Amino acid sequence: MNKLFYPAVFHKAEEGGFWVTFPDFPECFTEGDDMPQAYEMAVEAMGLALKSRKKEGEVIPQPTEIDKICLDDGTLVIVEFDMLEYQKKHNSRAVKKTLSIPEWLNEEATAMGVNFSQVLQEALMNKLNISK
Known part of the structure; x- marks a missing residue:
């Protein structure tokens, strides 16, 4: 379970930038001033959601297939998450x-x-x- 790929929906914010939601993690959302920052923040938000679910003993969902995601607005982006890299960065004590x-x-x-x-x-x- 080192590399995970989850769909995210990047929505254009009225004041500029993007806000991001995850169909598989309703509790997980973030934002960024531009697409690169929003993507970086999405990776971090996904890490927090996965770490929280793991700590609470909750199920880590399988990624929703992209053809099953209904987009009313926003752009579908696949976010790559490397669990090992995240742990090295955040759990090195x-x-x-x-x-x-x-x-x-x-x-x-x-x-x-x-x-x-x-x-x-x-x-x-x-x-x-x-x-x-």
């Missing part, structure tokens, strides 16, 4: 983990000046097929 390794391995690694946190992070990213 360190979390303390307690783990156990054999004493002999600890002694060897300590003698070599190994940074345990860095090694664990690299090993986890390798295991999960995540690149920096």
Whole structure:
């Protein structure tokens, strides 16, 4: 579930710019002074909506098929959301983990000046097929 693609409707605002709604996330809306800013804000708003739903244990909906969206006004835009990039940007605080390794391995690694946190992070990213 790293990259998600959801339809959004970009509406022209009377005072200029755009306001954005999501058919699959009725609680999610945003705005921007121009199309690039509105798109950027749409990505951030979608991230907040997904994070909130995940935290509350709510279902993450499948994207509505574009031919099923009725547009009274506005322009349909597909918003790409990269969950991994969002998490890296917004959830980068360190979390303390307690783990156990054999004493002999600890002694060897300590003698070599190994940074345990860095090694664990690299090993986890390798295991999960995540690149920096």
